[in-house]
Every structure is written in C-alpha cells, then in structure tokens.
Amino acid sequence: xxxxxxRHIDILNxxxxxxxxxxxxxxxxxxxxxxxxxxxSEMIRENLVxxxxxxxxxxxxxxxxxxxxxxxxDALISSGLAQLLIWFYNGLTxxxxxxTPPSFLEELNIPSSLTPSRTNxxxxxxxxxxxxxxxxLMKNKF
Numbered sequence: 464x465x466x467x468x469x470r471h472i473d474i475l476n477x478x479x480x481x482x483x484x485x486x487x488x489x490x491x492x493x494x495x496x497x498x499x500x501x502x503x504s505e506m507i508r509e510n511l512v513x514x515x516x517x518x519x520x521x522x523x524x525x526x527x528x529x530x531x532x533x534x535x536x537d538a539l540i541s542s543g544l545a546q547l548l549i550w551f552y553n554g555l556t557x558x559x560x561x562x563t564p565p566s567f568l569e570e571l572n573i574p575s576s577l578t579p580s581r582t583n584x585x586x587x588x589x590x591x592x593x594x595x596x597x598x599x600l601m602k603n604k605f
Contacts (some may be wrong), residue, residue, distance in 0.1 A: 469552075472561050473550075476552060478571050486574070487543045494550075495541070498546060499526045499533055506535065512587050512588050513586030513587060514583050515583075515588065516583075517537050519534060519545060525557075532552060533549070534546065536570065544581070552592055560592055561600065574586075
C-alpha cells in the first residue's frame with residue numbers, strides 16, 4: 464500500500480503537465496468524469512456534504528482499521544475535487560486521515576483557482592472525511 468508521501472508525490476506528478484490554471488481545472492473535471500454512480504439508498508441526507516454548492520454525497524466504509532470513500536456530485540468540478548481527495552485518502556488508517564492535511568492542494572494552487580464557494584465545498588469534503596474517520600476511530604476504540 465502506498466504511503467501518504469507516495470500519494471502526495473503521485474498527485475503532484477499527475478498535475479505536472481498542467482501549465483495553466485485552466486489546464487488544472489480541466490484535469491479536475493476529467494477526474495470528476497470517473498466518479499461512480501451511488502445507489503439511491505446511499506444518496507441520503509447523512510451522506511450529503513454540507514457546505515458544497517452542489518449536491519455531493521460522500522459514502523464511507525471502514526475495513527480492517529482503514530477507511531474507504533466514494534462520492535457522487537451533480538457537478539463535474541465538485542466531483543473532481545472529491546475524487547482528488549479520495550485518491551489521496553482512500554485506504555488510509557483513520558489516524559492518517561485525521562492527521563494528514565491535503566497540502567498538495569496549496570502546492571498546486573487549487574484553492575486560489577476556485578471560486579470562494581467551490582473552495583468552501585472542497586474544504587467541506589475534507590472536513591467530512593476527517594469526521595467520518597474520527598467516527599470510525601471512536602467506534603473501534605470503545
């Protein structure tokens with residue numbers, strides 16, 4: 464399994480061919496096109512990410528001390544941002560998700576290339592991932 468550092472480098476490398484903000488934006492949209500369709504039973508209020516300007520659902524599953532995420536949004540840019548975070552956090556331990564900030568976002572200048580409401584949505588996805596990891600950690604501790 465890849466380390467957090469390996470994932471960080473992989474993501475930075477995946478954007479290396481993007482020389483403009485528009486190219487990075489287009490790449491994020493391409494990531495969004497790879498989203499999975501969720502079951503209607505998963506598209507419930509508890510899985511809805513609050514703070515996103517579009518409807519974005521984040522589904523989590525814990526297995527052997529690791530957490531896995533799936534997301535679906537009705538806008539490709541939101542979905543792409545979710546897929547980027549999923550790429551980074553999927554399969555990590557609960558503690559790694561809680562303790563590791565997605566610093567690659569700043570390194571790639573992604574937040575500064577988004578509208579304020581999209582940036583807020585991006586960080587809302589990250590916060591929900593951390594909340595879900597904390598919930599699973601607490602379940603397994605007690």
